[in-house]
Structure formats: structure tokens, C-alpha cells
Amino acid sequence: MKKVEHIGIAVKSLASANDLFTKLFGTAPYKSEKVEREGVTTSFFKMGDAKIELLQATNPDSAVSKFIEKRGEGIHHIAFEVTDIKAEMARLEKEGFVLLNKEPQKGADNKLICFLHPKGTNGMLVELCQEIK
Numbered sequence: 001m002k003k004v005e006h007i008g009i010a011v012k013s014l015a016s017a018n019d020l021f022t023k024l025f026g027t028a029p030y031k032s033e034k035v036e037r038e039g040v041t042t043s044f045f046k047m048g049d050a051k052i053e054l055l056q057a058t059n060p061d062s063a064v065s066k067f068i069e070k071r072g073e074g075i076h077h078i079a080f081e082v083t084d085i086k087a088e089m090a091r092l093e094k095e096g097f098v099l100l101n102k103e104p105q106k107g108a109d110n111k112l113i114c115f116l117h118p119k120g121t122n123g124m125l126v127e128l129c130q131e132i133k
Helices: 014-025 063-071 085-094
Strands: 003-011 031-035 040-047 050-057 074-081 105-107 111-116 125-131
Touching (some): 003 014, 003 063, 003 125, 014 040, 050 063, 063 074, 085 111
Parallel strands (some): 074 125
Antiparallel strands (some): 031 040, 105 111, 111 125
16 A cells, blocks of 8 residues: 545535535645446545545435435545555455455546455445556
8 A cells, every 4th residue: 555545525515515625625626526336426625645535425325325324424434545456455355354346446536446344444444546547
């Protein structure tokens, strides 16, 4: 793992959260994107070398919708940049971590992604991400 790539924050209203974080950070989001497969619309803020990803559910069955229903708005996941996502997935599975994806998926912000089950990571949803070349 190379670095923290981004922190994902689940929000009820992307418009309201964008306003709040624009005021907080003093800069507007650089990108917004809908990820149909995950049932979310995202918004990204650049913070030095890392990013903040706001996630609003687009359907009631999405993981983000269920997260907000159970825990309320807040930190949803932490993402780590990796050089070779398939090799990192194999390494982590060998170490006993449970992967929520058997193959990398296309995620937001031009990334291949894979999530680790939070039961094996002290309750935190962990995302691996690799830039798509």
C-alpha cells in the first residue's frame, strides 16, 4: 500500500454536503460522478496528496443508503492506493482478510477498486484502489 488515497464520507444530501465542505476547505469539489454499480453519486475534494469523497445513495438498496440508515452520516471508508490491485488482493486474502469483491471493479475517479470486509479490519470498511492507465 502506497498511501491514503481518500476518505469516503456518506451523506444524505450531496448538494448540502458540497456546500458545507466547500466552506470548510475553502475550495469547491473538483469532480462529481455517478457510479451506477455502487448506487451512489460522488463528489471529490483534493486535500494535499489525499482526497475526500462524499457519497450520496441513489437507491435505497445501496450500501451507502444502508450505512446511513444504520449509522447516520459520517466516515464510510478509507481507501489506500496500491500499485498492483490484483497482487494486493491476493496478498491480503492470503493474510486472512475477506475481500468483498473477487475481482477488481471499476470505481469512481478512474480507479479499479476492491473492498475488504469490515469484520476483519476493526469495523472499518477498507478500499484498495489503483489508477486505471
